[in-house]
Amino acid sequence: MEKLKIFTGNSNISLTEKICQYLKTPISCATVDRFLDGEIEVKLGESVRGNDIFIIQSTNPPSDNLFELLLMIDAASRASAKRITAVIPYFGYSRQDKKDEPRVPISSKLIANLLSKAGANRVLTIDLHAAQVQGFFDIPVDNLYSTPIIIEHLKQFDLKEFVIVAPDVGGAKRASGIAKRMGNLELCILNKQRPSPDKAYITNVVGNVEGKNALILDDIISTGTTIINGATALKQRGAKKVYCFCTHPVLAGEAISKIENSELEALFVTDTISIKKQPNLPDGKASKIKVLSISNLLGEAITRIHSEDSVSSLFIDY
Ligand code: R5P
Numbered sequence: 001m002e003k004l005k006i007f008t009g010n011s012n013i014s015l016t017e018k019i020c021q022y023l024k025t026p027i028s029c030a031t032v033d034r035f036l037d038g039e040i041e042v043k044l045g046e047s048v049r050g051n052d053i054f055i056i057q058s059t060n061p062p063s064d065n066l067f068e069l070l071l072m073i074d075a076a077s078r079a080s081a082k083r084i085t086a087v088i089p090y091f092g093y094s095r096q097d098k099k100d101e102p103r104v105p106i107s108s109k110l111i112a113n114l115l116s117k118a119g120a121n122r123v124l125t126i127d128l129h130a131a132q133v134q135g136f137f138d139i140p141v142d143n144l145y146s147t148p149i150i151i152e153h154l155k156q157f158d159l160k161e162f163v164i165v166a167p168d169v170g171g172a173k174r175a176s177g178i179a180k181r182m183g184n185l186e187l188c189i190l191n192k193q194r195p196s197p198d199k200a201y202i203t204n205v206v207g208n209v210e211g212k213n214a215l216i217l218d219d220i221i222s223t224g225t226t227i228i229n230g231a232t233a234l235k236q237r238g239a240k241k242v243y244c245f246c247t248h249p250v251l252a253g254e255a256i257s258k259i260e261n262s263e264l265e266a267l268f269v270t271d272t273i274s275i276k277k278q279p280n281l282p283d284g285k286a287s288k289i290k291v292l293s294i295s296n297l298l299g300e301a302i303t304r305i306h307s308e309d310s311v312s313s314l315f316i317d318y
Helices: 013-023 064-078 107-118 131-136 147-156 169-181 225-236 255-260 295-306
Strands: 004-008 030-034 040-044 052-056 083-088 122-126 141-144 162-166 186-193 201-206 213-221 242-249 264-270 289-292
Touching: 004 013, 004 030, 004 295, 013 052, 013 295, 030 064, 040 064, 052 064, 052 295, 064 083, 064 107, 083 295, 107 131, 122 295, 131 141, 141 295, 147 169, 147 264, 147 289, 162 169, 169 186, 169 213, 186 225, 201 225, 213 225, 213 264, 225 242, 225 255, 225 264
Parallel strands: 004 052, 052 083, 083 122, 122 141, 162 186, 162 213, 213 242, 242 264, 264 289
Antiparallel strands: 030 040, 186 201
16 A cells, blocks of 8 residues: 555644554644634645545544644645545534434534545544444544443453443443443443533433442533533432543533532543643643543554555444
């Protein structure tokens, strides 16, 4: 295959550095800067003609992250790259994925169109909010699962003490698969109601957590309301300690300090989004939040995509 080159936008350079360490490849040179008026200025600093290009950029807010990615893809396409893979560890705008009420966009379909139109030939991502978003693309999408990372991390605990908790009915299938994978652990499901996008009430807990540790599994933490209210509900029903694993730490607004003051024992997240960039990170750190890196998983997927090897063994269906 043609020469592999890794480029990065500004959303999560430390993740790109770790992926490049795994790949033993330097980050290719590019300017991704701002003109004086704030518009994004992109220039690839080396030839990409005939190369196999991977551009790593999560598309969490601000929207500049998405725009940087689109402009970098456009630049690589116009500079005759052989193949362009958009590596999007956190795929933003994925939550509005259907027209389930009048006058709403299907945001994730629009983003899929923009990426393809800009010139992306493939997408590599992790834990899409809804797997069917893959169908919005007419190019291949590799949607990796982050669960092997938390399963590995939890080996230090006595898993027999744990109940796996789905944060809502929609998350029950995933949580049930992981509970099986972790040795047929018991499953508990929270019944969640959302009166508005940034509010979440737990109305019922289906399953028994009394005297057990609970592990809530979620894909995104935005305001933190789901897991904070979930932790309170689980404690009220007799859970000893409540942990949470969440792939994408969006952590909007005051989420970090609310989590620090919550009933949660610990929150495990991945580095699809850099929490170091959070403006509300108290004293530069959050004592309850532990970051587990997905860099090796992404690095291995890039290696296999580049060498045209199967990535299916990275897709163990949990
Ligand atoms: C919902 O479908 C998602 O899986 C998360 O539960 C949700 O995005 C969490 O949002 P928040 O942290 O604002 O409760």
